[in-house]
Amino acid sequence: MAEEVATGSGPGRLLVAVYGVFAIGATSRAAVQIAIQFHEAPLAYALSAFAAVVYDVATVTLALGGRGSRRIATIACTTELCGVLAVGTFTLVDPAAFPDDTVWSGFGQGYVFIPLILPVIGLLWLRHTAPGRGRIPVPLPETLSGWFRFAAITEGITWIGLISGIVVRSAAGVDEVVWLFGRLHGVAFIAYVVLTLATWRAQRWHPLAGLVGLAASVVPLATWPFEWWAGRTGRLGARDGTAAPVR
Amino acid sequence: MNGTMVGVVAAVTLVMGVWALVTVIRDRPMTVPHVIGLAVVELVVLVGVGYAIVRLTHGGPPHGGLVTFIAYLVGVVLIPPIATGWGLVERTRWGPAVIIVACVAVAFMFLRMLQIWQGTGG
Numbered sequence: 001m002a003e004e005v006a007t008g009s010g011p012g013r014l015l016v017a018v019y020g021v022f023a024i025g026a027t028s029r030a031a032v033q034i035a036i037q038f039h040e041a042p043l044a045y046a047l048s049a050f051a052a053v054v055y056d057v058a059t060v061t062l063a064l065g066g067r068g069s070r071r072i073a074t075i076a077c078t079t080e081l082c083g084v085l086a087v088g089t090f091t092l093v094d095p096a097a098f099p100d101d102t103v104w105s106g107f108g109q110g111y112v113f114i115p116l117i118l119p120v121i122g123l124l125w126l127r128h129t130a131p132g133r134g135r136i137p138v139p140l141p142e143t144l145s146g147w148f149r150f151a152a153i154t155e156g157i158t159w160i161g162l163i164s165g166i167v168v169r170s171a172a173g174v175d176e177v178v179w180l181f182g183r184l185h186g187v188a189f190i191a192y193v194v195l196t197l198a199t200w201r202a203q204r205w206h207p208l209a210g211l212v213g214l215a216a217s218v219v220p221l222a223t224w225p226f227e228w229w230a231g232r233t234g235r236l237g238a239r240d241g242t243a244a245p246v247r
Numbered sequence: 248m249n250g251t252m253v254g255v256v257a258a259v260t261l262v263m264g265v266w267a268l269v270t271v272i273r274d275r276p277m278t279v280p281h282v283i284g285l286a287v288v289e290l291v292v293l294v295g296v297g298y299a300i301v302r303l304t305h306g307g308p309p310h311g312g313l314v315t316f317i318a319y320l321v322g323v324v325l326i327p328p329i330a331t332g333w334g335l336v337e338r339t340r341w342g343p344a345v346i347i348v349a350c351v352a353v354a355f356m357f358l359r360m361l362q363i364w365q366g367t368g369g
Contacts, residue, residue, distance in 0.1 A: 013337045014344040017330065021352045024325070028318040036314055 043176030310366025
């Protein structure tokens with residue numbers, strides 16, 4: 001299949017049908033939860049609503065299947081996969097934080113693990129139907145420097161989440177946002193430090209540059225300007241991933 | 248809602264689902280008889296929903312929550328018509344594949360409605 005195939009026809013029609021069932025189910029479920037019992041488990045129900053939006057977006061964009069839709073569908077499926085993996089892990093590690101189940105609890109075990117399988121099939125299908133076949137449709141980096149950039153940006157995003165969580169906690173007394181982003185930030189922080197060390201070595205940074213990079217991890221949002229500066233000064237190599245000259 | 252009603256819905260959706268599966272295996276698209284079959288499924292669904300509404304008005308609310316139950320009642324009615332439209336457009340074996348998804352969804356939703364009615368299950 002060398003030609004571009006619409007994502008919503010052929011086997012894609014079945015995929016969209018399954019996504020549609022999950023979209024309808026998740027959306028009505030989230031609506032009910034938020035309307036009548038949000039205070040009982042704010043984090044679980046906020047996640048339900050988030051999952052519902054992801055399923056809605058994935059269903060519509062997969063059904064439409066244009067170039068822009070394809071891109072959004074890829075992001076939606078990736079988000080869905082990350083969501084089910086993250087929520088699945090959290091529900092195993094700390095079940096008490098989720099007094100009421102979400103679609104993604106226990107990796108979707110309440111729904112015969114379809115929530116876990118669905119985004120994988122979705123991403124494979126997007127790849128299969130992509131105009132330039134063989135390219136990875138997942139918006140993930142392919143080089144070490146790319147992963148460093150990804151980690152630097154993600155670390156900053158979790159900082160924003162953490163700070164928002166602190167604001168929400170002092171304003172509304174809700175601890176769950178801090179709880180969630182605290183853990184996400186922990187993971188992102190470790191990933192950033194590891195990737196900074198790896199990139200430092202691979203790109204042969206001056207020790208001072210490497211130390212500034214590490215220091216950026218403890219200052220809120222400092223990884224963003226550092227990543228920007230490192231990219232501008234050629235410390236992340238050329239776009240094709242070749243090593244930068246020694247400096 | 249009661250077990251008999253769920254059993255009837257499950258039986259009808261099973262027959263329709265197996266028929267659709269045979270069509271998928273034979274590599275044929277969805278045809279007019281399938282539409283009639285889905286109309287029968289919708290009819291049975293409407294009977295089930297009507298029965299549930301009668302029970303709702305002549306008794307207490309379901310143990311597992313009234314709003315959730317009503318959401319299922321509304322949702323399940325929409326599944327067969329949407330599946331008919333979505334599957335009919337596709338002129339390959341993947342049209343009847345959509346019917347299978349719809350049948351599984353309808354049967355599952357009736358089972359959940361029974362659980363909500365009795366206040367059992369997750």
